[in-house]
Amino acid sequence: MRALTWHGEQDVRVSDVPEPEIVNPTDAIIEITATAICGSDLHLYNGYMPGMREGDVLGHEPMGEVVEVGEAVETLEVGDRVVVPFTVSCGSCWFCENELYSLCDNSNPNAEMARKIMGHSPAGLLGFSHMLGGYAGGQAEYLRVPYADVGPIVIESDLPDEQVLFLSDIFPTGYMAAENAEIEDEDTVAVWGCGPVGQFAIQSARLLGADRVIAIDRISERLEMAREHGDAETIDFESEDVYERLMELTGDRGPDRCIDAVGTEAHGTGVVGAADQAKQRAHLQEDRPHVLRQAIKSCRKGGTLSVPGVYLGRGDNVPLGPLMNKAITVKTGQTHVQRYLDPLLETIEEGEIDPSFVVTHQEPLEKGPEMYETFNEKDDGCIKTILTP
Template sequence: MRALTWHGEQDVRVEDVPRPQIVNPNDAIVEITATAICGSDLHPYNDNIPGMREGDILGHEPMGEVVEVGEGVETLEAGDRVVVPFTISCGECWFCQRDLYSLCDNSNPNAEMAREVMGQSPAGLFGYSHLLGGYAGGQAEYLRVPYADVGPIKIESDLPDEQVLFLSDIFPTGYMAAENADIEDGDTVAVWGCGPVGQFTIQSAQMLGADRVIAIDRVPERLQMAREHGDAETIHFEEEDVYDTLMAMTGDRGPDACVDAVGTEAHGTGLAGVTDRAKQEVGLESDRPHVLREAITCCRKGGTLSVPGVYTGDVDGIPFGSLMNKALSVESGQTHVQRYLDPLLGKIEDGEIDPSFVVTHQEPLEKGPEMYQTFNDKDDGCIKVVLTP
């Protein structure tokens, strides 16, 4: 089969690889009909995720048709149309039983490797390094799905792929980010990053009762999308001082909640931005936490900081004294996707949201390497890429 494979920094190739087989009784094999490039995929693309190996198959936002199931699978059969969550979860451990699916105790076969880095292992993830299981990803013609009774959601309507595909990750991720922001009716929410996760965070914050959403980015197309589809007020961070502007917009109080939808590769400005890049280059920090610092500083006293943006290791210069003395609450984590599948599919079917609004590029899988570069460079107005094998 054809698949997108990782070969080092900014080196993604389309190659022939073996088609996956049933390994365990709870496996299913899915023939992929649509798969997306996620902002999180740019972290391994830029070699910022530990544990990648040459030839790893990328991708964690797939959907398609079940073509084979193991003898232990009870809820799926060949012919079912499914969206596959990026989190791999057993459904039975202490964490899964509490709907904390991205913290599954059983789905990462390399848990000891993760424990050495993080203290504990989160769940295994598709296409996201051997630190998180070494599972082949979904940017391919076929995908092996472990714990198939727990992960995939069946799509029994005739909604097109691009309307339901993002249940795999970015719609639940944006929704959980907004939920974690502890939004009350009338709140003002600031969202750093107007990529796909940021766009869904903006709309989800409004679904949850926010009165105002202020979106922060530097890419004109992303800011325009936030205004047109999310009814957000916007700040171009290279043209305005974010702190001063937010204070002016909120009567000097600050936003009630701040969401870091950027993560490890934040583009900082001024001396702090230059310093972060220099430290990252020489290994003094693994992530560039400019947005995290800014969000802590800008958030109102007693407010909430929500962090859906992916971080991979150590960060420097975090104003923890500000966080503590302002009594901020912090919520973070990989998304517990399975928790949100049914309710968010219902919102799509009811017409409350059409997630396809983020799609700017649809191309065949063979153009995957080109699309990675375009997405990474933010060229051609690229906000979200969907690939069809």
């Protein structure tokens, strides 16, 4: 079958690889009808994610049709149309029973590798390095889905793929980010990063009752999307000082809730931004924590900082003193996708949100390497790409 495979920094290729097979009786095989390139994929593309091996199949935002099921699978049948979460979760460990699916104890076969770095292993993730399971991803013609009774959601309506595909990751990720921010009525929410996760964090903040949303980015198309679809006030961090502007907009109080939807590859400005990039290139730090620093400084006293942006290791000069002394609550984590599938599908079916608004490009799988480059360089107004095998 054809698949997008990783071959080193900024080297993604379309390759012929073996079709997946049932390995465990709880597996299913799906034929992919749509898959997407995620901002998190760029961390792999740019060589920052440890545990990648040449030839790894990429992608963690897939959907398609079930073509085979293992003998122990009870909830899926051949012919079902499903969206597959990026989190691989067993459904029976303590964490899964408490709906903390991205912390599953049993789904990472390389848990020891992750434990040495993190202290404990989170769940396995589709298409996201051997440290997190080594599972082949969904930017391919077919995908093996482990623990197929735990996660894939059957789409019984005739909603098009582009409206439901993002249940696999970015819609639940944006929603959990807003939920973790503990938004209350009349809150002002600041969202750093207006990529797809940021866009869904903005939408979700509105769904959860935020009075004002302030969106921060440097890409004009992303800021325009935040204004048009999220009714957000916007700050271009390359043209104005973010902290000063946020204080002006909030009467010096600061935003009640701050969301870092950027993560490890944050673009800082000036000397600090240049130093972050130099340290990362020299492997003196894995992450560029510019947004974390800015959000901690800007958040109001007693406010909440939610971090859906992916971080991979260490970052220098995170202001722990201000974080503690301002009594800021911090909530983080990979998304517990399975927890949100049913309620968020309902918001789509009832017309509360049409997630396809983020899609700017739809291309065949064969153009995947070109679209990785386009997305990475922020060219051609690229915000979200759907690929079809």
